[in-house]
Amino acid sequence: MTTLTSNDGFVEHYDATKLRKSFVRSTSCINRIHHAREELLSGKPVLLVDDDGDEAAGHLVICAEQARVGAVSFLVRHSSGYLCVAMESERCRKLGLPPAWESDAPDRSRFDYRIAVDAATGIGTGISATDRARTAHVLADEATVPADLTRPGHVIPVAAAPTGVLSADASVPEFVVELVRATGKNPVAMYGAMVGEGITSLPSRRELLDFAAEHSLVVLTHNDIRMASAHRDGRSPEAAVLVEANDTVSIYQLDCVGLPTPCHVVAPAQLRQESEVVVEVRQVEGVAGLLTGLSTAFATASSTDTVTVYVPSTSRLTQILAPTLVTRALDAVGCTASARRDNLSSRRAHLPAREPVAATN
Known part of the structure; x- marks a missing residue:
């Protein structure tokens, strides 16, 4: 699994080893707290x-x-x-x-x-x-x-x-x-x-x-x-809310304590079994940046095994929260052993609107 953190064109690559080290650091933090x-x-x-x-x-x-x-x-x-x-x-x-x-x-x-x-x-x-x-x-x-x-x-x-x-x-x-x-x-x-x-x-x-x-x-x-x-505040499965879904793509909303606005996860409706899943954590500026990113991801997600997480542009906090965001995104789309799709909130959230909103057929 690979994660990408993008901010204003800068992309940091996380291979499986680096992501594992992130989780080791997280575990070390929790041990020190204990x-x-x-x-x-x-x-x-x-x-x-x-x-x-x-x-x-x-x-x-x-x-x-x-x-x-x-x-x-x-x-x-x-x-x-x-x-x-x-x-x-x-x-x-x-x-x-x-x-x-x-x-x-x-x-x-x-x-x-x-x-x-x-x-x-x-x-x-x-x-x-x-x-x-x-x-x-x-x-x-x-x-x-x-x-x-x-x-x-x-x-x-x-x-x-x-x-x-x-x-x-x-x-x-x-x-x-x-x-x-x-x-x-x-x-x-x-x-x-x-x-x-x-x-x-x-x-x-x-x-x-x-x-x-x-x-x-x-x-x-x-x-x-x-x-x-x-980690403590990111454990609740009720925080994952289905926003939109069709036969090919699903969008979830994740509330994350500390970030000014919710995160959004775009994933193929059906991830191929035993395939490598690529998770991208991308920072976006404001509602316009979010909607642009979602539009791009919505158009391409169905043809790849990529899960994209859009977060507010707060680079320092994003680096701290990246392991938790990745885990919660994979939980939301059912890729982890602890995922419980039936436990996701039945509430439906709505994407932020850009004024004026163009009508679609």
């Missing part, structure tokens, strides 16, 4: 690394509900000491945590910080590791009400955007919340930013990895969390 989950459940910190930019950014993360005094003390000693607790924005609203700045549309280039808080009872000054662990527990407790917190305090709540980790502007709050969600605990995470040896720079990736090795920390990346989230 290992991190076990550490978080035991109250230990993990190291989250984002090295997509010019510098590697590292954050020590613990599950707020499981926060131990020793773990919080570790964060204070080995991070900037500016400890934040990330949670869903709806929870911030329920706890009466207003934004730290006044703005109708917060700038997503900076985090959605809320007014700092302390636990209302069971603490001293609020600054010690013991006090901040207590505040983290209160913020994570479902029974907590606004009166259980005092403002201002020494722990900074941060609201994670509801768009999640597959959004193009996802940042640390979204990733740590998604990571803690994997533990089954309330998705509330305490974290602190790592600092480098230089007084004006972030730590290098080498520094972060050496630190993790010295302290036996599990290391995972933003892409690990993205990949695990994509």
